[in-house]
Amino acid sequence: MDDDPTVAEVVASYLDRAGFAVERVADGPSAVARAAAFRPDLVVLDLMLPGMDGLEVCRRIREGGPVPVVMLTARGDEDDRILGLEVGADDYVTKPFSPRELVLRVESVLRRAGSAPAPGPWLRSGPLALDPAARRATRDGTELPLTIREFDLLAFFLRQPGRVLGREELMRRVWGWEFGDLSTVTVHVRRLREKIEDDPARPRLISTVWGVGYRFDPPEGAPSGGDGAAEDDAAGPDGGAVAGAGGGYGDSAPGAPSAGPAPAGTGASRADDASRPGAATGTAPESPPGTGAGTDSVRQPEGGRGGGSGA
Numbered sequence: 001m002d003d004d005p006t007v008a009e010v011v012a013s014y015l016d017r018a019g020f021a022v023e024r025v026a027d028g029p030s031a032v033a034r035a036a037a038f039r040p041d042l043v044v045l046d047l048m049l050p051g052m053d054g055l056e057v058c059r060r061i062r063e064g065g066p067v068p069v070v071m072l073t074a075r076g077d078e079d080d081r082i083l084g085l086e087v088g089a090d091d092y093v094t095k096p097f098s099p100r101e102l103v104l105r106v107e108s109v110l111r112r113a114g115s116a117p118a119p120g121p122w123l124r125s126g127p128l129a130l131d132p133a134a135r136r137a138t139r140d141g142t143e144l145p146l147t148i149r150e151f152d153l154l155a156f157f158l159r160q161p162g163r164v165l166g167r168e169e170l171m172r173r174v175w176g177w178e179f180g181d182l183s184t185v186t187v188h189v190r191r192l193r194e195k196i197e198d199d200p201a202r203p204r205l206i207s208t209v210w211g212v213g214y215r216f217d218p219p220e221g222a223p224s225g226g227d228g229a230a231e232d233d234a235a236g237p238d239g240g241a242v243a244g245a246g247g248g249y250g251d252s253a254p255g256a257p258s259a260g261p262a263p264a265g266t267g268a269s270r271a272d273d274a275s276r277p278g279a280a281t282g283t284a285p286e287s288p289p290g291t292g293a294g295t296d297s298v299r300q301p302e303g304g305r306g307g308g309s310g311a
Helices: 005-017 028-038 054-063 078-086 099-113 148-159 167-175 183-196
Strands: 021-024 042-046 069-074 091-095 123-125 128-131 136-139 164-166 206-209 213-216 296-299 307-310
Touching (some): 028 042, 028 054, 042 054, 069 078, 069 099, 078 183, 091 099, 148 167, 148 183, 164 167, 167 183, 183 206
Antiparallel strands (some): 123 128, 164 213, 206 213, 296 307
16 A cells, blocks of 8 residues: 555565565555455555555554554654554564565565464463464453464463563564564563553563563463473474664663664565575665555465555
8 A cells, every 4th residue: 555656566566576466555545445345465554645544544454354464664763663563563664675675574474474373282371371273362261352473472472481581582483583673572562461461561471571571470370381382382483584673672671782774685585484584685676765655465366375455
């Protein structure tokens, strides 16, 4: 979804060449209507759209069901990135960006969203219960409206009770990224607390270990983890490296190192399921100045790769 026809054309062209079916929309209201009718597998959404901003578009699309969203934000605008993650975006790309980096991000999010259900029993701790196979989570029997990343993050915590987990490790094991903006982890932990804690301002389940990271503390006397759940099960399906905007944010692991924004020209390899799935060093065609506005929705063709709709 993009109001700039040049940017929309470039983004749609790269997604199309990567094997996605793309639809384009140029304004916010049209994006909401088209997403409701088309039900894309993924949406690439610019924050700046006429008629309705990208944050509101994201909220309304998510009301219709769990659709993965990749946000496009202005470089260095941390507030926009944080807001995008808080309304439920799964990832973001800062502009101007390399179109091949965008394709890489789309592939990574779709791999996670469409990955095979994890085998194994339910994960339980106190009031919380997760069914990894059905990707269903409940608290005191009431279903929790978790996003893809929130579910994976909670499952990882439940499999690692009492262990302090740094944001770098969470990003690597849950997101599958070697590098990225650590504020992504902070925002998702905050959103997860809002859904599972009695008092998110005074969390008792997910504690902050200052200067290090987070720890999941099972309620006293409550069994934690799944029967025979292995630690390796917690690793996400993505093991790849994805470059992102650097800089930590929030209340955990202050001063933790992170990578700076990926330069234009970062290449995306088709061998995205190798030892560093989804990422490769290469030379990408130079993206036009200002590339990075809009929304593309991605739909996966039958039996194969994802496709998308672009706006």
